[in-house]
Amino acid sequence: MGACGARQIGFGDAIMSGETNLDRLIASMSAELVDGVYVFATIADGAPLPAITTRMMFREAEGTTLILFKSEAEALGLAYEFPCRMITLNIHSSLEAVGFMARIATELAKHDMGVNPVSGFFHDHLFVPDGREADAMDALEAMSRG
Numbered sequence: 565m566g567a568c569g570a571r572q573i574g575f576g577d578a579i580m581s582g583e584t585n586l587d588r589l590i591a592s593m594s595a596e597l598v599d600g601v602y603v604f605a606t607i608a609d610g611a612p613l614p615a616i617t618t619r620m621m622f623r624e625a626e627g628t629t630l631i632l633f634k635s636e637a638e639a640l641g642l643a644y645e646f647p648c649r650m651i652t653l654n655i656h657s658s659l660e661a662v663g664f665m666a667r668i669a670t671e672l673a674k675h676d677m678g679v680n681p682v683s684g685f686f687h688d689h690l691f692v693p694d695g696r697e698a699d700a701m702d703a704l705e706a707m708s709r710g
Contacts, residue, residue: 582656582686589664593655595704601634601694603644604680614640619650620682631682631691646680649697651690651704657683664688668704675703
């Protein structure tokens with residue numbers, strides 16, 4: 565463990581830490597609204613991937629899920645669901661942090677808002693319904709203030 569309960573992970577010559585303490589994660593997080601409207605789409609397993617830059621791609625038994633800009637999905641003629649905005653949580657949470665996403669999802673549910681969280685190596689990202697991003701940002705700011 566590193567300082568402040570952070571777990572350190574070596575990668576080549578770099579050391580990267582991820583915070584595991586839930587109270588510190590909540591108190592230290594800041595939220596950043598990312599430009600653009602995103603959507604979730606799927607393509608059949610084995611189908612060629614479109615020549616686009618996705619925000620996320622995840623292979624499932626039923627097909628490959630893509631998170632991409634709405635405009636790109638429309639240009640490709642892909643059926644999509646859940647027009648949403650992406651909020652990046654600017655705190656390096658450990659992939660082993662217990663309860664972080666649960667606490668955030670619970671808080672947003674109090675505001676009658678669903679969320680699709682995606683964890684990257686360095687940050688967590690929240691996909692919230694398009695049009696509700698200001699409500700989500702307000703709720704996250706209130707959470708971090710305690």
